[in-house]
Amino acid sequence: STQCLGAEGASTCATVQTLALGDPCDPDDGAHVCPPSSQCEPGATGALTCIDGAADTCANAVTAALGHNEGDTSASFPGIRASCSPGNPPGPVEAFTYTVQGASVKLVAEVRGAFTAAADPFVVSIDGGVCGAGTELACDDAGVSPPGEQTDVTTSALPLFADDTVTIFVESPDGGGRFDLELTEIPIVTLAPGDACTVGSDTARCPQNT
Numbered sequence: 001s002t003q004c005l006g007a008e009g010a011s012t013c014a015t016v017q018t019l020a021l022g023d024p025c026d027p028d029d030g031a032h033v034c035p036p037s038s039q040c041e042p043g044a045t046g047a048l049t050c051i052d053g054a055a056d057t058c059a060n061a062v063t064a065a066l067g068h069n070e071g072d073t074s075a076s077f078p079g080i081r082a083s084c085s086p087g088n089p090p091g092p093v094e095a096f097t098y099t100v101q102g103a104s105v106k107l108v109a110e111v112r113g114a115f116t117a118a119a120d121p122f123v124v125s126i127d128g129g130v131c132g133a134g135t136e137l138a139c140d141d142a143g144v145s146p147p148g149e150q151t152d153v154t155t156s157a158l159p160l161f162a163d164d165t166v167t168i169f170v171e172s173p174d175g176g177g178r179f180d181l182e183l184t185e186i187p188i189v190t191l192a193p194g195d196a197c198t199v200g201s202d203t204a205r206c207p208q209n210t
Contacts, residue, residue, distance in 0.1 A: 003030075025050050039089075041077055053079020057095050057169075058131035064096035064168060066183050070114075071096070074176040080132075080169055082125035084139040091123075091173040095131050098166050098183060105185040106158035106203050109168050111142075113151035117177020124170050124181075126157045131167045141173075151179075158202060159188055 002013045014031040025032065025040040025048050034040050034050035043049035056077050062069070076092035085091075100107065111124045123141040127134035142153035160166065170181060188203050197206055 019050050021050050021052055023050050024048060039078065051077055051079075053077035053093075054132060055079075057093050061095035061097050061131045061167065064098040064181065064183055066101070066185060069096060069181040069183065070178070071111075071170055071181050072176075072178045073170065073172040074178070076176065080171075082123055082139045082169060082171060083136055084125070084141045085123050085171055086121075086141055086173055091171050092176045093169050093171045096168040096170070096181060097131060098168060100160045100162055100164040100166065100185070102185045102187055103162050104159050104188040105161075106156055106188060107160050107166065108154060108156045108184040108186065109138075110152065110154040110182045110184070111170055112180045112182075114178040114180055117172065117174075117179060118151060120151055120172055120174045120177050120179075122151055122153050122170055122172055122179055124153050124155050124168065126155060127167045127169065128157070128160075128164070129167070130165055134167055137166070 002015050004011050017032050019025055019032055019034055021038055025034055027040045038050050038052045040048050041051045057080050071094050073092040073094050076094050078090045078092055080093045081090040109124050111122045113120045121142045125139035126137045128137050137157035138155040140153055140155040142151045186203050191197055191204055191206055
């Protein structure tokens with residue numbers, strides 16, 4: 001069956017056709033739609049193209065290290081939505097893969113906006129496993145910073161163990177910008193009976209049955 005479809009001002013009786021990834025597209029053209037899980041977004045040349053944002057994000061994931069890692073969502077695509085993301089649809093996302101080094105640790109991921117994105121409300125989340133195939137372990141968003149103040153958002157996941165793979169996603173709901181991602185491992189230790197302790201600590205724990 002056919003429907004009245006097409007771009008505004010050029011509608012005709014037509015059957016919906018599904019484009020292929022990489023094909024030119026028009027979000028106002030209901031007769032030619034992008035495949036499921038893809039979006040009509042500006043591609044590398046700036047032209048609107050059917051893009052699988054999630055697959056593109058994972059294909060361009062950066063290997064992260066402990067300490068500071070530079071990032072930039074300006075050339076990234078939407079497609080991976082964290083549970084705490086305020087955007088609908090989500091903003092552009094950059095992915096980082098990281099392999100845990102310590103025997104048993106709490107991994108802390110802190111994101112700070114940089115340069116013109118210093119006050120942008122970034123979102124940071126941590127998934128266990130490889131990009132696109134893991135389960136979300138933690139998520140936080142920065143909210144709106146007062147004018148002139150730098151964005152600073154932190155999330156953490158625990159317990160993680162040596163050689164675990166995690167993926168850190170940084171989203172910029174405001175449309176893309178530069179940032180610094182700092183990764184820190186805090187060792188998780190079990191105290192001895194009689195040791196001083198802090199109520200509620202998630203990294204220095206009393207032994208069981210004490």
